[in-house]
Amino acid sequence: MTFAWDQSELNDEQSGAVRTENSVLLIACPGSGKTRTLTYKIAYELSRLQNKRQFIVALTYTHRAADEIHDRIEGLGVDTSQLWIGTIHSFCLEWILKPYGIYEPALAHGFRIIDSHEQEKILEELCRTQPGITYWDCEYYFTEQGYVLACRDQSKHRRLHAIFELYFRHLANNRQIDFELMLFYSSRLIQSQPQIARVLANIFPWILIDEYQDTRRIQYSIVAAIVRAGTERTKLFVVGDPNQAIFGSLGGFAMPVAELRQLCSVQLEERALSENYRSTDRLIRYFSNFTVHPTNIHGAASYRTFPSSITYNTNLDRDQLEAELVRLIRLSTDQGVPADQICVVAPWWILLAGVTRRLAGALPEYQFDGPGMVPFSRDQENFWYRLSRIALTEASPTLYVRRCRWATEVIRDLGNEGIDTRELSAARLLRESNSILLDQPDGLQYLREYFAMLMARLGIDWQSHAMLSGHHQAFFDSSAAKIERLRREGAPYIGGIDFFRKVFQHRSGITVNTIHGVKGAEFDVVIAFGLLQGMVPHFSEEAEVDGGSHSAKKLLYVVGSRARKHLYLISECQRMRGGGRGPYAATDVLAECIFDYDVV
Template sequence: MTFVWTESELTPEQSQAVREENSLMLVACPGSGKTRTLTYKIAYELSRLKGERQFIVALTYTNRAADEIRERIEGLGVDTSQLWIGTIHSFCLEWILKPYGLYEQGLAQGFRVIDSFEQEQILEELCRTQSGITYWDCGYYFNEQGYVLTCRDQNKHERLKAIFALYFRRLAENRQIDFELMLYYSSRLIQNQPFIVQILANIFPLILIDEYQDTKHIQYTTVASIVRAGAGQTKIFVVGDPNQAIFDSLGGFAMEVEQLRQLCGVPLTELALTENYRSTNRLISYFSHFNVAATNIIGASPDRAFSSNISYDMTLDRDQLETELVRLIRLYVGQGISPDQICILAPWWVLLAGVTRRLAAALPEYEFDGPGMVPFSRDIENFWYRLSRIGLTNSSPSQYVRRLRWAGQVIRDLENEGVDTAELSAKQLLRESNSIQIDQTDGLLYLGDYFDALMNRLNIDWKSYPLLSEHHTAFFDSSAARIDRLRREGTAYIAGIDFFRRVFRHRSGVTVNTIHGVKGGEFDVVIAYGMLQGMVPHFSDEAAGDGGVTAAKKLLYVIGSRARKHLHLISEQKRARGRYGVYSTTDVLLGLNFDYDIV
């Protein structure tokens, strides 16, 4: 039965996008119901599948976004058994590298994906072979021709190339790949073995890409190769906002519609979602000043006439920052705004760590949530990370469907490693997990005991499976290093089991995040500091032809468009810039003439 909806569920703009029969590029302004539209599109197309062997593919920028969309679809009562949703890296691993890696010389003898901690360890070691190079210089990504260094200092490139020659050799010797190599090898496989994309095109009638403006060229071409092989039978649906393309330093960009049309070789319709249901008219007017793409935004929120506070402080001294943040948090909580509707932003996580610690001490009655405070390695491809999701969540009815899905993934992982799971069901795994009682207050020790107890109950000798053993070592080594670093920064409580359990709970406290990390979020109150030249824009973007103006505008657009009611920007004074003196105020903000409020 075809999935249907009422007029109250979707706007005419959204319904048109969902019903579009051609491939589609959907430009969605902030707060326009992009995720809702994507959810209904997937539900609609799932209900129209004609064969049991077909799958709808949805590629999201984060695994958290994938979980949210899947749960929304399940909440609509639509069967998701023929939906594959996740990041492009997970897609390449599951659908290209694992089944067809034997056709690629670098993968034919088997491989393991290293996590970010392992990568950092290797690169830090190799950086010692070249003077003046640090791990932070070692950013890179792949295009179809090879790797691209992201370091803007050309004087360092020869030394970096020497480091990466050693890096790639070491990975090859140990049969390891990192996340960028996943994309590179996938691209090589589909170029050299055309039958792969033909098989995938027969399986996938529709591939959706969320946040297309953050997609790399190698990712566009990988997906487009499948669409092109479908010869009209496989369609593509991309949705995003070019004004929020803030990952260009990592290779992400908003491809123009005509270029995507030619790349895919299929008719491609272009539509837009122009109505903002999130922000007030005053907020829309403000962040529209930073619009760099020709998009139209119409205020449609029931509260669009609300009188928003928009302030900008460029006189506050650095040593008064925490006091001001505490004042603003207390001000809005006192006005009835829930702490989980307040968000504190900065350009870099290093600016947030110490501030978060001091805010937690000054406001012990509130919780503070942020990805930089996750106490263990968040590597979705690691078996033990996947299992930790079950061990750290409660067996409540509201969590049942999610935990059942996670249990199914764990069983599939075990099957892939050769474990006999013929007698094991997802429900049984959950029953065994729920019956485990562990009296341990240290988070990592708790997980170690939990993993051993569950494997014993399932009669699985995990140590006899090499990949499970490697994943176990990687998970605990990287988690221990992460906790140690956070402890050194003053968050001693980070190692406790209560803090571990927060990781998979819904947001409950004041959100602390970077500008890049908060994309997709929305809050009643957004407070952003570090609005300084060299941070917004990043100092590496100042070398661009426009001096970083476009990069700064995109960051400010993202910040402003997260807010529903109130926005506060701070360019704190006297923040040291190493041997360069102190940071100055962001030029783009200095040049904007706006009637700010005094709060």
């Protein structure tokens, strides 16, 4: 039966995008129901599948987004057995590298994916061979032609290339690949072995891409090869907002529609979602000052006329910042705003780490949530990380469907390792997991004991399997290193099991995150600081033709469009630049914006 909905669920723009038979590029303004539209499109196309061997593929920027969309589709009552949803890296691993890696000489004798902790250790060691280079200079990404250094300091490039020559040699000698090489080898395979794209095109009638403005050229090329091979039988549904393309330093960009049409050899219909159901009219008017791509945005929230407070403080000294953040948080809670609807945001995590701990000390009645407070490795492709999701969540009805899906992924990983899983179902794995009762206050030790007990109950000798053993060591080594670092920085409680359990819980406290980290989220109140030239935009982008103006506008657009009701902006004084260059100034683009700010 074809999935259907009524007028109360989707507006006309959303319904039109879902029902179209054509490939679509959908430009979605903030708060326009992008995720809902994408969810309904997936559900609609799943319900219309005629072939049991076909899959609808949806590529998301994060695993969290994939889980959210998957849950929503199942909540609509649509069978998801023919849905594949995840990140482009997971897609490449599952559909290209594992089945076809034998055709790539570098992968033909097997390979292991290293996690971010292993990569950091290798690069830190290699950085010692080149004076003046640190691990933080070593960000890079791949194009089809080869790797590109993200470091904007050209004077470091010769030394960085020397490091990467050693790095890639080390990986090759050990049959290892990192996340960037996953994309590179997938691209090479799909170009050198045309049958791969033809096979996948027969399996995928629709490929959907979320947050397309963060997609890299090599990722576009991989998807385009499949779509081209489908010769209009494989359709494309691409969703995003060019005004939020803030991952340019890592190669992400919003490909123009004409270029995307040509690359994919497909008729691509342009559509838009223009109704904002999130923010008040006053907030929309404000963040529209920072658009770089022409966009029509119409307020559609039930509270659109709410009198939003929008402030901009340029007179606050650095040493007064924490006190001001505490004041704004208390002001918000006194106005009835729940703690989980407050977000404190800054351009760099290094600005937030110490502030978060001091806020937690000043506001002990509130919990603080943020990626820098996660106490263990979050490498999504690590087997034990996948299993930790089950270990650290409750056996509750609200989480049952998601935990079943996680259990299915774990069983699939075991099967891929050559373990006989014919007698192992998701229900049994969860039943065995739920029966494990441990009185262990230390988070890492809890997971060690849990993993050992569960594997014993399932009759799996995991230590005799190279992938499981390698992932186990990587998970615990990287987690121990992270906990030690957080403890040194003043978070002694970080290793407790209670803190571990919070990682997979729904957001319950005040969110603390970077601008990049909050993209896609929304809050009643957003408080942003560190809005300084050299941070917004990043100092490396100030050398661009426009002085980094476009980059700064996109970051400010993201900040402003996260807020439903109130927005508090701070460009603090006396935050000092390195090298004795004096204090940072306020972000130029923000300082030049004329607006009737409030005083609170």
